[in-house]
Amino acid sequence: MNETNDIAVVLGTRPEIIKLAGVIRGLGPRASIFYTGQHYDRELSDSFFHAFKLPEPHVRLTGVSAAHRSIQIARATQQLAEHFRRVPPKVVVVQGDTNATSAGAQAANYCGIPVLHVEAGLRSHDRTMPEEINRRLVSVLADVHCAPTSWNAANLVSEGIPLHRIRVTGNTIVEATRESMPGPLETRELLDRYGLRENEFIIATMHRPENTDSPERLSEIIDALAEAPIPVVFPVHPRTVSSAHSFGLGGPLSRLRCIPRSIIRRSCRWPATRVC
Helix, strand or coil: CCCCCCEEEEECCHHHHHHHHHHHHHHHHHEEEEECCCCCCHHHHHHHHHHCCCCCCCEECCCCCCCCHHHHHHHHHHHHHHHHHHCCCCEEEEECCCHHHHHHHHHHHHCCCCEEEECCCCCCCCCCCHHHHHHHHHHHHCCEEEECCHHHHHHHHHCCCCHHHEEECCCHHHHHHHHCCCCHHHHHHHHHHCCCCCCCCEECCCCCHHHHCCHHHHHHHHHHHHCCCCCEEEEECHHHHHHHHHCCCHHHHHCCEEEEHHHHHHHCCCCCCEEC
């Protein structure tokens, strides 16, 4: 019997779109995409759905973006639970450690629906990181844990997760990276556009608030990148640009090859040998 849309895939950020793209395509018509909108730039996020050949989300939540973390998780959990009670999926798939991941796992568990966690078992042991709290919470709620490595699986075992619930699967980012490698002509176009030579530049990304919202730390990072011996390509978020200028760091920032954040969907495909 062919079943349609009976597996809910919950995601809310661009990395989740990339890492779950292969899973969604593999599930085919069984996948139902629930997009929480945690990353609130619709143009950016929709470009990722298109780039990775994914269908339009079946459900888009509202009121989640640009809110405090507690509000994001609460609103997403409430809306997801309402959908799951109305039309219960057979399983809910979540990935990684985002607020969308936490909300999806909680909503599913509260509705009595099994949870499958992709990229399970990662640990930083730093409880000041929201991601660490999210991934640990999901580990308590998940019924199936897909660990990228045996080391990640060992983390789960040490926390009391039964072995029969753990599978070492590798990381879906590997397939996503291989899939998105550009052809020779596209590579040449990108390199020429930014005055770069193959294998002789750095792609740097930076988004954590403890880096972008601290003038001292942001200054140190920008200075270090600006002093690199090879060009640095920086897909910069508008908020980071605003912070840099408000901290008087516009000059050092101009020494980097700052490009619009929207190009990040292609930057991961460039033949750079170093990534920060």
